[in-house]
Amino acid sequence: MQLKDKLSQLEKNDIFLEWNKKNKDSYLAHIFRMFDEANENIWQFGYYNADDTITTFIMDNDKVNEVPEEEIFKKDKRKLLRLNIKKIRIEFDEVLEKAKALQQKKYSQHPIMKKIVILQKIKQEQIFNITFVTKTFGTLNIHIDSETGEIKSDKFTSLMEIAKFEKGKTNKKDTSYIG
DSSP states (O other): OHHHHHHHHHHHHHHHHHHHOOOOTTTTEEEEEEOOOTTEEEEEEEEOOTEEEEEEEEETTEEEEEEEEEOOOOOOOOOOOOOOOGGGOOOOHHHHHHHHEEEEEOTTTEEEEEEEEEEEEHHHHHHHEEEEEEEESSEEEEEOOOOOOEEEEEEEHHHHHHTEEEESSTTTTTOOOOO
């Protein structure tokens, strides 16, 4: 099912309609999906609330569940930005194929283990933020424009590099791995 169809299905659901009556100022801030066997039919729609919390609606096939308001983990006090549905011209499946093609071309030595995709706005850009967790203990993060399908950025990070820590304050070259 296409993204806009799934969103429309949510917005017609009684659970959503009841919540929306009480939360007129809330708006769609992200759509989240994980692409593995256990989560292939699950869609998560996150709505930003005026009190700087987020309410998530989880759709599993046709069943809708509301996750109560949760605090947002973010670096600063800026509000999450509203998604512009009209600027979505590429589907999750298409964007995932583009990202996999890039991974095969530039990062084939890092096979994909887990696929996570979130549609969100970052610094006024509406993007699909794709994260591949790899079998080589790394993450590949790819940003794809939701309107044009253009790949905006890609970055591989070794989880082993993230796990490094300094062993002293003076010699920054003297590091060890956690674990």
